[in-house]
Amino acid sequence: MRRIISILMENEPGALSRVVGLFSQRNYNIDSLTVAPTEDKSLSRLTLTTSGDERRIEQITKHLNKLIDVVKLVDLTEGAHIERELMLIKVKASGAQRGEVKRTTDIFRGQIVDLTNSVFSIQLTGTSDKLDAFITALGENVVLEVARTGVSGISRGEKILSL
C-alpha cells in the first residue's frame, strides 16, 4: 500500500543522507521525496512516498524515528490528508495541436507558463494520479520533458505536525 510519510528533521548537514541511506540500507523503496526548510529555520520538512504492508511501514517509521536527526514524523495516509504534487511539463504544440493542448490544460486546470511557436511549458498541481492522468491525456508523442516535485502533504482539519 502507498504511504506518505512526512518528517520534521534537524536542518543539519547530513540529515537527508541519513534518511535516504536508511531506505537503501534496509531495502525499503522511496517512490518520491521532497524536502525544504520550514517556518522554523532549524527544521526541515521531508515528505516521501513509499509502499509496503503494515509490518514494513511500521518498521520504516520505527527506524526513521531512531535517526537522531528525525524530530517527529507522521504517516499522513493513516488519516484524512491533502496531498499535492507540482509538475512542469514541456509539450509539442504547433498548428492544430496548440488548441488541443490548451483545451486539455484547461480541463485539468493547468496553466501555460511559457511558450514558443512549437512548444508549451505547462504548470499543473494536484495529486500524483491527476498528474499521471494529464500525461496520459496529452499522449506520449506530445510530451517532451517532465519535471515533478514529488508529493508534499498535510493532514486535514486541526491535526498538525509541529513540535
Next chain:
Amino acid sequence: MDQLSGGEALLRALHDEGVEIIFGYPGGAVLHIYDAIFNQDKVEHILVRHEQAATHAADGYARGTGKPGVVLVTSGPGATNAITGIATAYMDSIPMVVISGQVESRMIGTDGFQETDMVGVSRPIVKHSFMVQDAAEIPRIVKKAFHIATTGRPGPVVIDIPKDVTDPKTKFDYEYPADIKMRSYTVPAKGHSGQIKKAVDVLMAAKRPMIYAGGGVIQGEGSPLLTELTRKLGFPITNTLMGLGAYPASDKQFLGMLGMHGTYEANMSMHYCDVLLAIGVRFDDRVTNSDVSKFCPDATILHVDIDPASISKTVAADVPIVGSVTSVLEEMLSQIASSKQKVDQKSLKVWWDQIEQWREKDSLAVTPSTDGTIKPQEVIQAVFEITKGDAYVSSDVGQHQMFAAQYYGFDKPRRWINSGGLGTMGFGFPAAMGIQLAFPYAVSVCITGEGSFQMNLQELATCMQYKLPVKIVCLNNRALGMVKQWQDMQYGGRYSHSTYEESLPDFVKLAEAYGHVGIRIEDKSELDAKLREAFSLTDKLVFIDVLVDPEEHVYPMAIKGGAMKDMILSKSERT
C-alpha cells in the same frame, strides 16, 4: 573559564566525561590532538598497532566495564581501518565513541591526502555521527556523543574533526555542559504498566513457559533482576550467545545457550513452549533458524526491549513492551508479588519433567579420544577448571567461539566477550587487551583459533609495551574450522581454501619473537599441567598453542530451514 584550543578542549572534555583510557594510533590529521595528549596526564592513551585493534580493544573494555570505549584515529586509512570495529560494536549495541581526524576544512571534498568521507562511510554502522565545524562546538558535541552512545540502545558514535579545528593557535572559552537536552533524541521511559500487566497475566497462566534472555539484559545491567524473576517463577531459562552470563550457567533452571549451536534441551523447550518471555533479544536468525514461520509455533510471545524497532521486526510479538530491562523487570516483580494469580505449579512440574528428559540426552557430552588427541571441548573445560569459571573470556569467531560459549559456563554478566552479531574474526585478542587494561589483576583469556588470531596478531607488540598478561588459548586445528565443518556437511568435503597447506607459523616462536612466552600442547596427557603452568605466569602474556582434533564439528547444529527442534546432534544423529 579556561582558554583552550580544540585539541586541548577535546582531551579536557573526555576527562570531564569520565574517560580514563583511549585506544588510538596517530597520524597527520590528529597530530594537534596527540600534542594535547602529550601535555596532560588525566586520560591515558594506549598505542595499538592497527586501528581495527583500537576499536576492538575499546569494545572489549566497554563490554567488560559497561563504560563507553573510546577510540582516536587519524583521517583516511586510520578511519577506514576502524570501520570493522565500529560495525562490530554497532551489531552488538556496544557504547563506543570514535574520534577520527579529518583533513583541514578547506581541503574537504578535494580528494586531499588521507581524505575519506568518514561520516559518509560510517553512516550505516553508527548510532549517530558528528562533523565538528568549529572548535567551540567540541564540548557540546562530545557531551552529546557520549549521551547518545550510552543511553537507550547503546551504539557507536563517530566524531569527525578536521585538523584546523584542533589548531593550538585558535583558543576559545571552554565550558563543559553539565547536562544535554536533545529534542530529537529521547530515551524510552519505563515500560507501559498496562502491557506489563498483560505480560504478567500471560506468564501466570502459562503451562509450558520459557524465558529467552539476551545481550540487552547484560547491557541494561538487568542480570540480578532477571535472576530474581526467573527463580521466583521457577521457569526454565536460556541465554543467547550475547546473553551468556545474564543468568548463572551453573543454576539448574538454566538450559544452556539456544540457537544454531544451542543445547538440545534449550532448543526443544523453545519449540514446545506455550509462553515465551523474550528479554533484551532480537530474534536473530542464528536463534530462530532461517524460517521464522516455524519458530515457537505454540507460543504467546512477550517481548521486552528498549528499542521499539527490535520488536516485531522478524517475529511478531503478542505483548510488546518497550522499556529498559531494569524498569520492566522491577515492575514485573512488583506486579507478580501483588498478583492474586499464582504460577500453575502442576503444569510447570509436568513441563520440567519433559525438560529433564531432554536434558538427559546430554547434547554437549564429549567423547574423549583414546590416542591422546585433544578434543577442543576438553580444552575449554580445562580452562574453565583452572580459572575456576571466573575469568574474562574473549573469543574470536568460528568453532572455538562456539565451543567456548558451550563449555565455559558463565555465572556472571560481562565475562563473555565475543562478536556475536557481526562475527568479526580478529576481535578476540584486542578485546582481551581492553579487558586486561580495565581489570589489570583479573584473568583475561582469549580463546581463539589459528585462523582468527592471525587477523590481529600484531597486537602482541602492544601487549609487550603495556605489559598486558593476556592468556591466549589457541585451538589450533590447522584449518578454518567452521568453514571446513560447513564444507564437510554441505559441500561434499571439498575444502575450498579452508586449509593453509604448510604455511602456519610456529606460534611459540612467534610469541617469543615479541618477547612473550609460548607453550605448545600436543597430547592430552600434558593438557592440564601445561595449561596450569601457563596460567601460573600471572605477569606474562602466554600464547598456548593447543593442537586439537581437526575432525571435530560443533554440535548440536540447527538444520537449515527447519524449526528450532530440528537439530543435528552428532555426525551420526539427527532429531
